[in-house]
Amino acid sequence: MKDLRGKTAFIAGGADGAGFAIARAFGGEGMNVMVADIDEPALHRAVDDLRGKNINARGVHTDVARRGSMRKAALETISAFGKVHVVCNSANVPPRNALLGCLSEGDWDRIVDINIHAVVHAAEVFVPLIESHGEGGHIVNIGSAASFIVQPGGEADCGTHFAVVALTEGWNEQLGPRNIGVSIVCPVVGIAPESLGRRVVDGIKNDELYIFTQSGEFREMAEGRFEPIREAFRKSQLSPTLRDLPPRILPFA
Amino acid sequence: MKDLTGKSAFITGGASGLGLAMAEAFGREGMNVMIADIQQDALDRAVAALRSKQVRAEGVLVDVTSRDSVRNGALATLGAFGKVHLVCNNAGISIAALFGQVPERDWNWVMDVNLKGVVNGMEVFAPLIESHGEGGHFVNSASVAALYCPGGGEPYGATKFAVLAMSEGWSAQLSPKNIGVSVLCPGVVVTNIFDSHRNRQAAYGGAVAMSDSDRQLANNMMPLAVEPSVVAARVLEAIRDDELHILTHVEFSEVAERRAARISEAFGRLDHSPALDA
Numbered sequence: 061m062k063d064l065r066g067k068t069a070f071i072a073g074g075a076d077g078a079g080f081a082i083a084r085a086f087g088g089e090g091m092n093v094m095v096a097d098i099d100e101p102a103l104h105r106a107v108d109d110l111r112g113k114n115i116n117a118r119g120v121h122t123d124v125a126r127r128g129s130m131r132k133a134a135l136e137t138i139s140a141f142g143k144v145h146v147v148c149n150s151a152n153v154p155p156r157n158a159l160l161g162c163l164s165e166g167d168w169d170r171i172v173d174i175n176i177h178a179v180v181h182a183a184e185v186f187v188p189l190i191e192s193h194g195e196g197g198h199i200v201n202i203g204s205a206a207s208f209i210v211q212p213g214g215e216a217d218c219g220t221h222f223a224v225v226a227l228t229e230g231w232n233e234q235l236g237p238r239n240i241g242v243s244i245v246c247p248v249v250g251i252a253p254e255s256l257g258r259r260v261v262d263g264i265k266n267d268e269l270y271i272f273t274q275s276g277e278f279r280e281m282a283e284g285r286f287e288p289i290r291e292a293f294r295k296s297q298l299s300p301t302l303r304d305l306p307p308r309i310l311p312f313a
Numbered sequence: 314m315k316d317l318t319g320k321s322a323f324i325t326g327g328a329s330g331l332g333l334a335m336a337e338a339f340g341r342e343g344m345n346v347m348i349a350d351i352q353q354d355a356l357d358r359a360v361a362a363l364r365s366k367q368v369r370a371e372g373v374l375v376d377v378t379s380r381d382s383v384r385n386g387a388l389a390t391l392g393a394f395g396k397v398h399l400v401c402n403n404a405g406i407s408i409a410a411l412f413g414q415v416p417e418r419d420w421n422w423v424m425d426v427n428l429k430g431v432v433n434g435m436e437v438f439a440p441l442i443e444s445h446g447e448g449g450h451f452v453n454s455a456s457v458a459a460l461y462c463p464g465g466g467e468p469y470g471a472t473k474f475a476v477l478a479m480s481e482g483w484s485a486q487l488s489p490k491n492i493g494v495s496v497l498c499p500g501v502v503v504t505n506i507f508d509s510h511r512n513r514q515a516a517y518g519g520a521v522a523m524s525d526s527d528r529q530l531a532n533n534m535m536p537l538a539v540e541p542s543v544v545a546a547r548v549l550e551a552i553r554d555d556e557l558h559i560l561t562h563v564e565f566s567e568v569a570e571r572r573a574a575r576i577s578e579a580f581g582r583l584d585h586s587p588a589l590d591a
Binding site: 255261 | 579
């Protein structure tokens with residue numbers, strides 16, 4: 061999507077953190093902004109702040125883990141602004157260090173619901189609405205460093221964030237030909253909110269699949285993660301068990 | 314884990330496919346084997362087949378989506394064999410459908426079996442393996458679908474990306490405790506995974522016959538498939554050598570590399586990004 065002016069963005073988890081930074085950046089581009097959040101007081105503060113900057117902003121109380129709540133929020137967006145073009149999934153359970161045995165079953169359920177299922181709800185609810193107006197659109201999923209690197213004790217966070225990268229890659233391939241871009245953004249702790257917002261706007265305009273905001277050590281670790289996988293492929297090439305298998309072609313090229 | 318003889322294994326989804334092949338391979342090494350599965354008749358047949366090969370085998374009905382059920386499977390294992398050393402979180406289902414065509418209940422089903430099922434196995438068994446001090450090993454079944462996600466493969470791919478990432482973390486957590494973790498990432502194997510709906514639990518809509526699209530997928534894929542006994546033999550090597558990633562279908566290194574290159578290219582874009590100050 062090249063031109064954002066006058067278009068409408070829906071931002072799940074937009075009342076603070078990365079979502080709010082992105083809401084400001086979208087507003088700065090002249091977009092209408094619907095902020096969706098489960099935290100009502102934060103939602104009001106966010107909408108007031110955006111309006112104070114002359115952004116056409118509204119808020120809708122949303123529990124992203126419930127598909128019905130997402131549908132209702134989508135309908136409110138349409139009635140407020142007529143159309144919706146950009147959907148940003150930034151609601152995430154805050155990461156915490158948790159070794160095996162430290163998270164309850166309920167914790168795991170909540171993390172999977174909010175970090176994965178909510179992203180599915182948003183995509184499945186909003187894509188038909190975006191397609192209906194024929195002006196194209198974009199889905200932006202907000203991940204983190206845990207989308208590309210793994211820390212012991214961070215399995216719930218990393219597992220669910222990696223899962224969203226898979227969703228993003230597959231949808232990017234499926235929806236691109238339908239004029240809907242799909243991206244994963246991976247802000248690392250320490251990014252200035254303004255830089256994050258600008259980077260996301262650029263990433264949408266350039267239709268980037270992976271929108272990174274920082275390089276350096278994060279890049280080294282993300283690229284370094286592939287090294288043991290390469291080593292494992294090499295090891296299998298030498299394995300006495302596999303060595304004599306006939307060569308096969310790739311099922312997906 | 315170098316020495317397997319006399320040790321005990323617990324295998325989810327063990328009554329057919331890759332799980333059963335691993336049970337046979339472990340049994341040949343002199344291990345006791347507890348087969349856990351959701352399908353009782355397949356479970357009975359598998360246990361009988363293993364016993365006919367002189368394997369000390371037992372079966373227990375387990376639904377991996379329920380932590381209580383996995384706990385029950387663990388208790389049955391301790392009751393039968395006293396200890397457990399090797400756990401294969403292998404039960405998995407496949408869903409492939411285009412965008413917008415995956416029912417909400419199937420999203421829940423695939424997440425609960427493929428992702429939370431593995432979590433349940435880790436959370437329940439890690440303390441039990443740790444308790445006897447003899448060390449042990451986990452083998453978590455992912456797939457080459459953990460390395461790249463083609464369009465239409467999102468529900469399955471998301472769970473497998475997650476299992477790969479979590480297994481890398483658990484490996485680092487458990488290695489100081491003398492417990493190895495492997496994540497098995499095969500390509501297509503000769504199994505009935507494309508007929509997963511036969512065992513769909515009532516909570517997710519119940520069992521249904523194989524759909525035409527799943528049958529066609531199976532027909533397209535099976536000529537490329539590797540025998541599960543070959544993958545199981547490779548798993549044995551990996552357990553003995555404490556290998557984290559088990560990649561049995563080496564032809565997929567190409568797509569893994571292509572994805573890695575795309576990620577590097579995306580990082581490279583930052584060097585010229587007008588959006589960033591630094």
